[in-house]
Ligand SMILES: Nc1nc2c(ncn2[C@@H]2O[C@H](COP(=O)(O)OP(=O)(O)OP(=O)(O)O)[C@@H](O)[C@H]2O)c(=O)[nH]1
């Protein structure tokens with residue numbers, strides 16, 4: 001049944017059952033992102049979660065030898081070569097009656113715009129910490145974004161197989177640095193070469209870590225409490241004594257898990273484990289399914305939109321070209337917020353006021369895709385070759401709705417992009433597509449050298465632009481970095497007809513992709529000088 005409001009809803013039982021289906025599908029959905037500082041183990045954890053969910057049969061490695069499988073979420077050539085994540089990847093799977101959408105994000109700050117966009121599309125977050133490092137700068141920044149967006153956070157403290165900070169110190173860092181209570185759900189028994197496993201504080205059971213047993217699943221052993229004599233036999237008396245003392249401290253002064261507090265983002269439940277060794281991942285996944293929220297109501301220009309609202313709505317949070325090397329197409333990733341999306345449905349693009357027919361709707365699994373006949377709130381679907389869709393666009397049917405715009409980060413690094421040969425038409429198209437993805441901003445100088453200037457947030461993005469032009473479009477380019485520091489869009493204040501005057505050679509006039517004027521500044525000094533010399537003009541850092 002189409003959810004177009006121009007059709008009157010079917011009467012009686014049919015309508016009730018449609019609403020019931022929607023409510024049931026919403027309730028079983030879990031949509032979350034994995035975030036952290038680079039290298040904490042997000043992609044490795046993602047891979048192991050997929051393994052437990054039965055979504056893959058063999059875990060790949062983040063940086064494998066040629067013969068090894070790569071992680072599903074690091075599908076881009078440069079991700080596999082460098083062993084880092086560059087672009088957020090969506091993975092969808094079913095587990096224990098739940099429909100899970102997991103987004104593995106890049107940790108590196110040069111790619112943080114992509115991560116921030118992804119955080120708009122999820123309902124909760126898994127924060128991964130490296131047990132040896134605790135809270136690192138990028139984790140802290142991303143956590144602040146989660147807090148601002150009201151996203152509940154579950155914490156996985158990873159790499160217990162290596163020497164780690166004291167678990168109390170780790171909890172203390174979470175509380176002190178992030179300002180959120182940390183409730184341990186399990187407790188590590190030693191670390192590094194002495195790591196023996198974790199004690200489940202809720203269930204009073206011990207999960208033993210068996211070295212060399214990677215991939216083999218051990219079952220937890222139930223005990224009556226930490227003083228149980230059988231526990232001493234399993235983990236040794238010294239470790240048991242340490243555990244007894246830790247549990248005393250936790251029950252005295254520690255934070256106990258509280259569902260309300262977690263959902264209100266005043267507490268994060270904390271789990272210890274080792275993703276690489278497949279240890280503690282299964283109980284963690286169970287906890288994610290049990291604790292993480294299903295899609296909540298979302299803010300829009302016309303108030304809160306309930307996921308169970310029968311009118312379909314959603315927004316585009318990511319664009320990606322060339323995911324499929326055989327087809328070379330463009331995919332718009334849409335987060336569904338309300339109602340049911342069904343194949344061939346006609347929806348409205350709020351920004352353009354045009355109708356879009358959703359004839360090809362895909363579910364993604366890293367680079368792989370399959371068509372889906374329908375999708376529900378919480379789902380992330382890919383629309384292939386979606387015409388004029390752009391990041392931030394709202395799609396709806398029925399009652400008009402607009403979701404908040406997706407902020408663009410001001411570019412901080414600039415470079416000329418020069419094609420090494422002269423296939424200009426293809427070059428222009430490739431540059432336009434990468435700009436559309438939000439990988440870079442493009443400014444065409446109005447005088448002098450006519451090569452496009454590209455603006456990015458962090459320098460690693462230059463490498464990505466260069467590598468993707470080569471591998472995805474077959475275009476060799478030279479990136480000539482520029483000293484410039486900022487781009488600003490000049491907009492005359494209302495009523496002023498005075499033109500913009502650029503008296504310094506360090507301020508370059510250019511046009512952006514939509515033919516709007518933009519000025520690129522060589523130094524903070526020039527930026528200040530030009531701003532002060534043009535008081536009748538407002539300079540915007542994003543448009
Ligand atoms: N010893 C040990 N190493 C681990 C563990 N988990 C991950 N690693 C290693 O840590 C490195 C980084 O892991 P990734 O999963 O790529 O980390 P990431 O957080 O996805 O990194 P970015 O996406 O680049 O931000 C890899 O070499 C992993 O093999 C673990 O439990 N123990």
Ligand SMILES: [Mg+2]
Pocket residue numbers: 042043044084085104105106107
């Ligand atoms: Mg990664």
